[in-house]
């Protein structure tokens with residue numbers, strides 16, 4: 001394992017991308033920062049700019065409106081980075097399956113842009129903060 | 144200069160950086176404790192910097208490339224030079240008349256570098272951040288220099304840091320007022336919360352630093368970490384009598400008592416936690432032994448507490464605060480100090 005990946009695991013700065021979520025997943029993400037879960041214990045920090053980010057937390061189904069923005073944000077993120085589709089919508093379009101406004105699940109869209117992207121899924125509607133933490137930790141230990 | 148001293152001076156730079164990373168861990172850990180969280184592990188700032196070193200460096204297409212890449216280096220070098228001058232005054236005590244003026248100039252360099260970096264990065268967020276940083280610099284430089292004048296009057300016109308550190312201006316009314324204002328100026332210089340107007344995570348998405356990534360961002364982070372060592376040390380030399388055991392009974396004991404009160408009040412206000420008790424005890428004992436380092440910790444904890452108990456100001460409020468309240472306070476304390484000098488009353 002290279003030192004880059006080792007240090008990436010120790011300090012993950014996440015940027016939160018809402019591509020059309022119902023806001024429930026977003027609230028659960030913010031919940032992770034509260035004293036009860038405190039993800040800063042693992043070195044995870046929410047940052048304000050994709051250039052600083054190591055992980056993109058994508059919530060919600062990717063609408064046609066949000067599609068170019070998601071790709072732009074992905075291109076602006078400094079590599080190596082991990083993409084986390086959070087919630088059923090982002091993982092597999094969920095209840096919006098086959099909707100007229102849906103561009104597709106996040107992994108497919110990101111893979112079209114960059115075939116080697118690292119993608120890890122956290123399903124649930126919305127996923128519990130515990131599920132998110134364990135998902136992120138499992139994904140990191142698998143890299 | 145013997146070979147040994149040369150080696151020592153080479154060692155000073157990594158030691159300062161390590162101290163800075165430790166200080167930024169203290170900031171994050173104490174903030175976490177104030178917010179009732181667990182907080183990051185000890186090596187977190189080091190992990191962050193190592194990780195940023197390994198990341199890709201993105202440079203915006205329309206950015207002025209050379210300035211964009213030079214700015215973090217300028218800030219970093221400036222803050223390292225500042226800390227070298229402070230170490231010289233603290234450890235070697237070699238008189239170098241006028242170094243305090245050099246130090247005041249060098250303290251502006253990180254802010255100037257931030258302005259350069261932000262304005263060259265061709266991003267609207269960064270340029271708003273730059274404009275705010277510029278106004279903030281103009282705001283706090285005036286009170287800082289006035290506070291320095293109070294120190295000059297109290298110490299009888301000493302112009303070397305080593306000379307100033309022999310006396311304790313904070314043990315007088317005018318010195319105390321000047322210390323409080325200088326502390327707030329340092330808060331603004333560090334970009335800590337009531338004055339984090341230029342970085343404003345929530346509205347500007349980290350403002351001036353928005354477009355930086357990879358190793359360049361790591362340089363900014365290390366620069367900010369070293370500032371956490373240099374600026375409190377500067378305050379310590381100016382106001383609290385520097386690093387010296389001769390003031391162990393005076394300022395050391397006062398800072399110990401203040402820290403103890405802070406932790407005990409915190410404990411009663413919130414009920415739980417043996418941790419705070421242990422911290423209070425440890426800090427009390429530690430401070431009594433190491434009066435020099437205790438003063439540094441006192442300043443750092445005061446900065447962190449201000450950081451965690453205040454909301455962000457708007458830029459116009461910050462300007463009004465610095466040019467109105469702070470400047471008036473300092474003019475009063477300059478008058479007090481001169482009166483004290485004239486009539487030989489040391490507590491004025």
Ligand code: SF4
Nearest residue numbers: 022024087088089125
């Ligand atoms: S997964 Fe559920 S909670 Fe999350 S955005 Fe979709 S519908 Fe909302």
